Amino acid sequence: MQTVSTGLKPDVHLTNSRIISLHVNGVPRIADVAPWVSLLDALRDHLDLTGTKKGCDHGQCGACTVLCDGKRILSCLTLAVMKEGAEITTIEGIAQDDVLHPLQKAFIENDAFQCGYCTPGQICSAIGMLSEGKANSRAEVKELMSGNLCRCGANTNIIDAIMEVKNARL
């Protein structure tokens, strides 16, 4: 396995910590984590991928949403050790080189964020929602995006941005 960054931070080395391998944004990574380390903390603190945000840390806000094997999940309620061997996609991994993902572009064009803290989770969640293919109307998009809260209240523009990408794909 080619390892780009070890991500090892054994500063607090508990006897039951372990080295796990994850594929993050297409790159094999390893991290030395204790069982209680969340996937969110592993991404941010061990792999230096701070694009994924910690909001409530209790599964109530959706800021930590990432894609795991293509499905949107909450990284705060997932232990990193549970995802040994899994494919994880974060906001850092969705653009193609310098070309933004259509949702990133649509968020900018629709002014779909103010402070931007919920945005990585919103975009990862929207990618997951579009690939699920269950939303057929604006009302259904709103319902299926309800797990991502926006404290700034940019929700209307967020739904506009998602609808733009959804309609362009039809």
Next chain:
Amino acid sequence: MNNFNYTRAGNIQEAMSLVSQNSDAGFLAGGTNMVDLLKYNLVHPELLVDINHIPEHRGILETEDGGVQLGAFATNAETAYHPLIETRYPLLSRAILAGASAQIRNMATNGGNLLQRTRCYYFYDPNTPCNKRKPGSGCSAIGGYNRIMAILGASEDCIAVFPSDMCVALSALDAVVRIDGVDGTRSLPFAEFHRLPGNNPERDNNLQPGEIITSIDLPEKGFEKNYSYLKLRDRSSYAFALVSVATGLDLEGDVIKEARIALGGVAHKPWRIKDAEDFLAGKSPSAENFAAAAKIILNGAVGYGHNNFKIDLAKRAVVRNCLMALNPESQQPGAHPSI
């Protein structure tokens, strides 16, 4: 969160053996409730046995008796969107999709849904008495802030409610819970799986230590023609129910042959009253008859102050949901049900 050990089980026997050998061990499935309980320091396992990689009990399968078996390790999303569930048990599909968020439904398992803990504020606050968290310490919700608490089946020790939506539909559908233990397998009718608080509110259900849910079996009858799930809550999506109602009606012309009505958000378990369902059998599906049934269901309901409103709300929700069940095509999924 406490430090703990973690291991993956390759099969059910290994998982049960590991957990039954250690009284401080627990199972870890989707993690959506367990990891949160760990963060609140409400559970302190020495060992968590990850059961997510066990290959069995993941499918949604037709059974020989004409029903459908829900694998305990299938996710809530896989279940809600499965063609067998969407077509034959749309009441269950709607109830699952009314709960949590899309992300959580992608993670949470069917077995875990049955085992989730209450969201009573005091249960999560270690600085307050709570008989469910610390038996004998008292109930802070009685005399405290109790807007979300129970109005039926509560005890002087606990007025918490069971928060699942999925289980309200499973209750209405007369599901059966299949359980594996080191001593063999057993089944529990859904009504006997969860418990009322009584004097032992620390026990949510009748699963024994080391036992594991392997499947939830649905009988053939799915009420796919006339069904509705109504969830009333403080915001229009991604919130627990104040009151929810699952209704399945079997109609013959303008007569109710069989009615199923289960309530969520009102008790320590999904609430079903057979007398109300029997009352409706043979009657016309009218608002008057549904109101009379609602009165039977809410018989003995008690409010604790902030949640007094739930009694009238539940009665009206039963009538509204039974009327909605007459015309399922008019219903909107998710946050905007029709009237």
